[in-house]
Amino acid sequence: MPRKSKRDDILRTAYAIVASDPGGIEAVTYDRLATETDLSKSGLLYHFPSRHALLVGLHEYTAAVWEDKVRAHAGGKDADALTPRERYRAMLVTMSEHEPLAELMVTLHSRTHPDFSRPWLEVEDRWLPRSDDTATDPNLLAASVLWVHDHIYARPLAEGNRAVVVEKLLELIE
Template structure:
């Protein structure tokens, strides 16, 4: 299947961010990276803000696609535990610099964080209340452990052995599927 121009542009923009940071996303820099004209970009994105918002959505969609693959089904068809297990397994994948920068940048405005928040709400929602069921608290602790693994691997120069990452993800998954909680 041929990549659409819009997807080609978003992938090029992510490469610009990977190399140079979010501030470097301009129509000129992305056009050069995508091998298109500035007018070609303007056809798909009316403003830099539209482009930035589309990058947030594109990266969040990729993150969700990884969880769908890990679960073997979309979030709506998975149980809460299956969703968290998929989330934990995806945590073994290091984030790219572009993903980290966009997640960080996205946390500053509701519009930018919306795509990321929507994925989290589907796959790893927060517990309803602090005084909720112990199983819900245990599931949230497992989510925090998965987040910690993902951040550790993404923010440090040290690379964990793939087998160790998989073992940690499986340990988190097994904690989620315990019947004695």
């Protein structure tokens, strides 16, 4: 059985704090992590010598978890083993799922520093068409709205409506 990584445990705990505390990312502190992981602050500092390094790790962890979801919708294949349409289909299906608010919070936080956005851009570059390229099919970009809908609007998208939207988008990219 592989040895559990303390670094991964710390990052899982940091994500759980973002998910459970109204303070979100600001609630992720060395004190809180030390309490919840039963590690000393020096043990935390060994893995993450600064808050910035900890937040970079949180973004890397969350982006990797998100990419694992996309890969699962691609039959377990990596992006480079798929055609562009297969990649976009896997991403569309992933984006159509109701994602945890914590994932959106971490994603939004990535815009605050280039080091935080790097892991997200790496995942996007592997799986998505460029949204900043006017030659990109707008039908492929529409899926991103599904990903945030339930966190932006007061009324969540009814599952039946979500299924219809996903079906129509899949038809458009096929």
